[in-house]
Amino acid sequence: MMTPVYKRILLKLSGEALMGDQEFGISSDVISSYARQIKEIVDMGVEVGIVIGGGNIFRGLSGESQGMDRVTGDHMGMLATVINSLALQNSIEKLGIPTRVLTAIEMPQIAEPYIRRRAERHLEKGRVVIFGAGTGNPYFTTDTAAVLRAIEINADVVIKATKVDGIYDKDPVKYTDAVKYDTVTYSEVLNKNLKVMDAAAISLCRDNKLPLIVFNSLVEGNIKKVVLGECNCIGTKVI
Ligand code: UDP
Numbered sequence: 001m002m003t004p005v006y007k008r009i010l011l012k013l014s015g016e017a018l019m020g021d022q023e024f025g026i027s028s029d030v031i032s033s034y035a036r037q038i039k040e041i042v043d044m045g046v047e048v049g050i051v052i053g054g055g056n057i058f059r060g061l062s063g064e065s066q067g068m069d070r071v072t073g074d075h076m077g078m079l080a081t082v083i084n085s086l087a088l089q090n091s092i093e094k095l096g097i098p099t100r101v102l103t104a105i106e107m108p109q110i111a112e113p114y115i116r117r118r119a120e121r122h123l124e125k126g127r128v129v130i131f132g133a134g135t136g137n138p139y140f141t142t143d144t145a146a147v148l149r150a151i152e153i154n155a156d157v158v159i160k161a162t163k164v165d166g167i168y169d170k171d172p173v174k175y176t177d178a179v180k181y182d183t184v185t186y187s188e189v190l191n192k193n194l195k196v197m198d199a200a201a202i203s204l205c206r207d208n209k210l211p212l213i214v215f216n217s218l219v220e221g222n223i224k225k226v227v228l229g230e231c232n233c234i235g236t237k238v239i
Pocket of ligand 1: 135136138
């Protein structure tokens, strides 16, 4: 059997990518593909924490642009991440992998509250842990929540799933001569303003020496490749 290079990972899944070809909501194809890919790495013995975004349902900033109070919008955005977390839990559990959702905003009727030691216990027992409701605070993103949780649970790496296959020196959709980095430093990401994660998340990674890998999760099998250390051919590592 192939040996994973990471024992415990924090996987950041984008809410937006969950839409697939739809304009809104959750694509059953995308969420099933995520679940299958997560099962593959759990079966290899990897402990998996997950943060999933909410951009497929609601973002605080878009609420604000329509005249809504930003804090209220962010609360709605965090609730959107809980909807996605429950949907993902359902898909993973259908494949026979025990999964717990822990939320940063308490809603005990539908999920456990986030308690770090409890999260670690679930992970040690081989359960997938999905961290819902972001950091629990407005004005943050789920990228920052992912890095924060990764540090708290002592994850070896944050693996950020996107719709492109890594980090480029410029937008590969707009520029055909854009060049992909195999590795890049946190300082370069910040100084060159490369669009990877928001500055708060990148700084938190850098200050805590947490490696980050950015890759395309829409190609099935990629999560396993990253966990097996094949990230150079399919993603970008930030160190
Ligand atoms: N959010 C928040 N605090 C957090 C995490 C998220 O207020 O700690 C809100 C914010 O409004 C954000 C929304 O939840 O826009 C959805 O998260 P995000 O935009 O990060 O999702 P993604 O881009 O990954 O789909």
